[in-house]
Amino acid sequence: MIIVEPKSFEEIEQMTKGCGRLLVLGCETCSAMCFAGGQRQVAEIASSIRMSKKMSQDQTEVLDDTVARQCELEFLDHVKDKVAACNTVLSLSCGAGVQTMAKMFPDRRILPAVNTKFIGRATKRGEWMEMCMACGDCILERTAGICPVTRCAKGLLNGPCGGATGGICEVSKDQPCVWQEIYHALKRLNMLHYLKQKPQVKDWPVHPDKVVRKDLREVGAT
Amino acid sequence: MDNTTHIEYQDFPPCQMACPILTDAREYVQFIAERRFEEAFASIRKLNPLPRVCGRICMHPCEIACKRGQIEEPISIAALKRFAADGPWADHYKVALPGKSTGYKVAVVGSGPAGLAAAHDLALLGHHVTIFEALPVLGGMLRTGIPAYRLPKDVLDEQIQTILDLGVEVKTGVLIGEDIKLSNLFEHGYKAVFVAIGAHEDRKLGIAGEDEIEGVVSAVSFLRQVNQGENPEIGKKVAVIGGGNTAIDSARATLRLCADAVYIVYRRSRKEMPAEEEEIEEAAHEGIQLFYLTSPLEIIGQDGKVSALKCIKNELGEPDASGRRSPKHVPGSEFAIDVDMVIAAIGQVPDSSLLADELELTERGNRIHLNVPNTLATTLAGVFAGGDAVTGSATAIEAIAAGKKVAISIDCYLREESPPTASRTEVVETKKLPSGVVEKTQKFARCHNISLPIDERLKGFDEVKSVFSEDLAVQEALRCLHCGIGASVSTERCISCLNCVQVCPVGAPATTKMGEINIDRFLCQACGICALECPVQAIDIGLHPRGELGQQIKKAVSMSEDTAVVGFFDYQGSFGPDDVSSLKKQYPGIAPIMVFGLRRVDTSDVLNAFEAGADAVLLAGCPSAREPFAAASSGVTQRMAQAKAVLDVLGLDGRRLQIFDMPERGLVDEEHLTEFMHTIADLGPNPLR
Numbered sequence: 056m057i058i059v060e061p062k063s064f065e066e067i068e069q070m071t072k073g074c075g076r077l078l079v080l081g082c083e084t085c086s087a088m089c090f091a092g093g094q095r096q097v098a099e100i101a102s103s104i105r106m107s108k109k110m111s112q113d114q115t116e117v118l119d120d121t122v123a124r125q126c127e128l129e130f131l132d133h134v135k136d137k138v139a140a141c142n143t144v145l146s147l148s149c150g151a152g153v154q155t156m157a158k159m160f161p162d163r164r165i166l167p168a169v170n171t172k173f174i175g176r177a178t179k180r181g182e183w184m185e186m187c188m189a190c191g192d193c194i195l196e197r198t199a200g201i202c203p204v205t206r207c208a209k210g211l212l213n214g215p216c217g218g219a220t221g222g223i224c225e226v227s228k229d230q231p232c233v234w235q236e237i238y239h240a241l242k243r244l245n246m247l248h249y250l251k252q253k254p255q256v257k258d259w260p261v262h263p264d265k266v267v268r269k270d271l272r273e274v275g276a277t
Numbered sequence: 278m279d280n281t282t283h284i285e286y287q288d289f290p291p292c293q294m295a296c297p298i299l300t301d302a303r304e305y306v307q308f309i310a311e312r313r314f315e316e317a318f319a320s321i322r323k324l325n326p327l328p329r330v331c332g333r334i335c336m337h338p339c340e341i342a343c344k345r346g347q348i349e350e351p352i353s354i355a356a357l358k359r360f361a362a363d364g365p366w367a368d369h370y371k372v373a374l375p376g377k378s379t380g381y382k383v384a385v386v387g388s389g390p391a392g393l394a395a396a397h398d399l400a401l402l403g404h405h406v407t408i409f410e411a412l413p414v415l416g417g418m419l420r421t422g423i424p425a426y427r428l429p430k431d432v433l434d435e436q437i438q439t440i441l442d443l444g445v446e447v448k449t450g451v452l453i454g455e456d457i458k459l460s461n462l463f464e465h466g467y468k469a470v471f472v473a474i475g476a477h478e479d480r481k482l483g484i485a486g487e488d489e490i491e492g493v494v495s496a497v498s499f500l501r502q503v504n505q506g507e508n509p510e511i512g513k514k515v516a517v518i519g520g521g522n523t524a525i526d527s528a529r530a531t532l533r534l535c536a537d538a539v540y541i542v543y544r545r546s547r548k549e550m551p552a553e554e555e556e557i558e559e560a561a562h563e564g565i566q567l568f569y570l571t572s573p574l575e576i577i578g579q580d581g582k583v584s585a586l587k588c589i590k591n592e593l594g595e596p597d598a599s600g601r602r603s604p605k606h607v608p609g610s611e612f613a614i615d616v617d618m619v620i621a622a623i624g625q626v627p628d629s630s631l632l633a634d635e636l637e638l639t640e641r642g643n644r645i646h647l648n649v650p651n652t653l654a655t656t657l658a659g660v661f662a663g664g665d666a667v668t669g670s671a672t673a674i675e676a677i678a679a680g681k682k683v684a685i686s687i688d689c690y691l692r693e694e695s696p697p698t699a700s701r702t703e704v705v706e707t708k709k710l711p712s713g714v715v716e717k718t719q720k721f722a723r724c725h726n727i728s729l730p731i732d733e734r735l736k737g738f739d740e741v742k743s744v745f746s747e748d749l750a751v752q753e754a755l756r757c758l759h760c761g762i763g764a765s766v767s768t769e770r771c772i773s774c775l776n777c778v779q780v781c782p783v784g785a786p787a788t789t790k791m792g793e794i795n796i797d798r799f800l801c802q803a804c805g806i807c808a809l810e811c812p813v814q815a816i817d818i819g820l821h822p823r824g825e826l827g828q829q830i831k832k833a834v835s836m837s838e839d840t841a842v843v844g845f846f847d848y849q850g851s852f853g854p855d856d857v858s859s860l861k862k863q864y865p866g867i868a869p870i871m872v873f874g875l876r877r878v879d880t881s882d883v884l885n886a887f888e889a890g891a892d893a894v895l896l897a898g899c900p901s902a903r904e905p906f907a908a909a910s911s912g913v914t915q916r917m918a919q920a921k922a923v924l925d926v927l928g929l930d931g932r933r934l935q936i937f938d939m940p941e942r943g944l945v946d947e948e949h950l951t952e953f954m955h956t957i958a959d960l961g962p963n964p965l966r
């Protein structure tokens with residue numbers, strides 16, 4: 056899942072000053088799961104901005120709505136009338152959603168209400184951890200399902216740096232040394248010999264990357 | 278019509294499901310918790326024509342089913358009914374009599390609870406009802422069986438009068454079957470008859486000496502004398518045989534008539550005793566000695582009068598057909614109790630001999646046989662029967678249920694319509710609570726009404742139990758766990774984020790493999806925590822839905838003219854109407870909104886209040902000892918900190934929002950509130966107003 060973090064209300068308030076008629080639009084997949092983009096958050100932000108506008112004698116209206124995912128044109132189609140009726144949209148979606156909005160509604164200002172952080176998972180309620188850097192060349196089969204690219208502070212591919220003390224990373228003092236974890240996991244799986252393999256050169260993608268699935272496209276091609 | 282046809286409910290909680298007339302206990306308990314006493318009474322009264330009677334003597338199957346009973350003790354549902362029905366607000370209830378009569382005459386034979394309930398419901402359906410009663414007095418066993426210390430006669434009189442006030446006619450001293458035959462009633466213009474003659478004949482003990490020796494009496498006739506103020510002659514030492522309410526009442530009545538020693542002899546153990554647990558306790562408390570696992574063998578006489586009761590000890594064997602373990606004599610364990618009076622109270626059968634030539638009776642037990650059990654129709658056309666006469670001695674509420682049912686049957690019969698089929702109902706499945714839930718649920722002791730001191734009691738037949746005070750009733754009602762009226766998920770909105778699964782204090786929400794969320798309606802306690810934590814607002818709570826709160830907030834702000842302070846007050850606190858009115862008087866600007874815990878108030882609710890123009894918002898949470906979901910309080914603090922931060926950014930000032938702890942008694946601490954009101958005055962009005 057994409058992990059996002061709500062921007063402070065101060066920042067949002069600054070951003071929306073003089074924005075004209077505004078639509079606060081939630082995104083009810085990843086962003087909602089991060090408590091940053093669901094209906095509940097929308098209600099809170101919309102009310103706050105309405106008050107802010109009133110305080111500065113700004114008469115323009117604030118509408119609100121949510122869609123399942125802002126990164127799909129089909130879902131955005133459901134709010135096109137509302138968007139058309141506004142000057143600006145405050146998107147509570149990740150960067151992909153904000154940009155999809157901008158693409159779909161090229162003559163509207165689309166503002167981000169969240170900071171998009173990483174691909175990760177909830178480790179406990181209200182805490183998320185980065186799990187994957189989207190490097191484009193997955194090596195998890197060799198590292199017992201633990202990603203050193205993302206989770207080793209130095210991004211080492213060929214084993215630990217040797218600086219860990221008591222199993223704790225020398226750089227990120229609140230994180231375990233991920234190479235130590237990989238070692239124990241491989242040992243458990245009787246796969247320690249994997250460590251002896253020469254690290255392969257990674258095929259880093261050129262950004263922006265793109266994925267094209269010819270196999271699928273051909274099935275549904277028109 | 279509303280008064281007699283059963284409403285189709287969304288779901289039935291365990292208490293309601295257990296009640297023979299499907300009283301919505303959850304609803305009236307809830308009304309009491311919210312101090313809406315008049316509505317509580319209306320909720321009871323719309324189904325039950327004898328609420329003050331039931332509030333005192335009902336065997337309350339609802340309490341046996343009550344989910345709270347699995348935590349510590351059930352809600353005092355019956356005592357709360359009495360509270361709601363005894364209060365002055367009960368006078369405001371108006372029955373909806375139909376504008377015009379149907380012109381049909383219906384005869385009701387017997388004025389016990391079955392007959393009274395039928396008369397009530399039939400009158401409301403527009404029929405002309407006449408009650409025929411053999412005795413000079415009305416009420417059946419409620420009057421002649423149950424002594425006044427449990428059901429005062431003036432209460433019964435008042436209850437019966439409300440039914441007679443519906444235009445019900447009464448003919449006392451008429452023994453149907455002898456003075457008038459059932460079939461003759463039709464000649465007198467009655468189009469239908471309901472036979473509710475009860476079960477008034479005590480079963481024989483079947484032991485030696487019973488018939489010949491003087492001083493052996495039947496409980497029914499003994500209690501009938503007592504209850505009609507005839508002061509029957511009693512012994513100095515009395516043994517009552519039996520384990521039901523009749524036995525306990527006979528014993529307690531004898532004690533009040535100044536017997537020196539009273540014993541109850543029961544063949545099984547206390548666990549099997551059919552009498553009400555509380556009654557058994559009271560009897561023991563009053564000094565009655567109970568012999569369990571004891572059977573009488575013989576009544577021993579001297580000069581033709583009782584001198585002793587020979588008994589034998591029992592042990593319990595295998596369960597019999599009724600599921601109760603049957604007693605077996607222990608050889609050689611005979612003993613004798615010195616007594617000069619024996620009261621037989623081992624159950625009653627109907628005295629239906631007078632009707633035997635017209636109605637078919639059951640082979641055993643002399644009960645009236647029903648031709649169509651669903652409509653209570655007997656073998657004679659137009660004649661219906663119910664109550665103890667059909668079931669054998671049972672309970673008042675079952676008799677009332679029969680009376681209500683027959684009213685519908687008779688109405689259909691008169692209109693030549695087919696009787697209604699049972700309405701579709703959804704039942705909240707009653708299960709055993711997992712031990713984890715029992716452990717995690719905050720315990721609150723059951724409230725007890727005050728009992729008369731023993732020496733006062735034994736002076737006469739004054740009512741033993743008093744009615745709950747308002748505060749105690751509210752406190753007791755707040756123990757309800759709101760079965761079946763808690764959280765429900767909109768599957769369309771849910772995004773399977775699993776927050777509800779994680780935050781629920783009792784583990785009610787669970788997920789399927791495909792991520793769909795089901796909230797177990799039996800487990801849920803309607804705390805509302807999940808509804809606030811759901812990021813997409815897919816959950817709402819049946820008890821005070823979120824939409825209601827939104828409307829209340831808008832209304833609260835629009836109502837106040839001067840300074841507008843929206844105050845969220847926790848129902849779970851300890852305060853009374855006086856506290857609310859004095860707060861309103863002192864601070865007319867404060868518009869109180871009552872909530873079930875501050876956990877029900879979201880950040881956006883507070884922001885909405887300010888947006889609507891509130892000058893300030895205060896939240897007052899109950900003292901910690903009364904908080905059923907203590908773990909939720911940190912969430913409240915966090916949400917309000919968020920709202921404060923927004924207010925600061927907006928320049929509205931976070932100090933306009935404050936959380937208070939309610940004092941042990943009252944709504945808010947005077948000193949803190951004054952300080953808060955000063956701060957608000959200094960800050961000036963909300964510029965958004």
Ligand SMILES: Cc1cc2nc3c(=O)[nH]c(=O)nc-3n(C[C@H](O)[C@H](O)[C@H](O)COP(=O)(O)OP(=O)(O)OC[C@H]3O[C@@H](n4cnc5c(N)ncnc54)[C@H](O)[C@@H]3O)c2cc1C
Pocket residue numbers: 334335336386387388389390391392409410411412415416417418419422423424451452453454473474475476477500522523524526527631663664665666670671672673674676
């Ligand atoms: C001592 C005692 C204590 C009890 N305690 C409780 C309790 O705490 N809680 C509870 O729920 N239940 C209790 N019960 C049971 C309850 O009272 C009965 O189940 C209930 O009253 C039955 O109602 P009914 O209308 O069927 O009959 P009844 O109340 O027995 O009424 C029948 C009426 O019909 C009249 N009648 C009989 N024959 C004729 C005739 N031929 N013609 C005209 N009239 C006739 C009788 O005089 C009587 O008034 C108790 C019973 C007794 C005896």
Ligand code: SF4
Pocket residue numbers: 290291292293302303306342343344345352354756757758759760
């Ligand atoms: S807890 Fe309340 S709703 Fe549940 S069974 Fe008891 S009285 Fe009824």
Ligand code: SF4
Pocket residue numbers: 766770771772773774775776777778794810811812813814815816
């Ligand atoms: S918290 Fe809401 S969205 Fe999340 S699983 Fe529960 S019902 Fe669904």
Ligand code: SF4
Pocket residue numbers: 763764780781782783784785786796800801802803804805806807808818
């Ligand atoms: S309302 Fe409370 S008890 Fe019911 S499911 Fe939600 S969190 Fe659990």
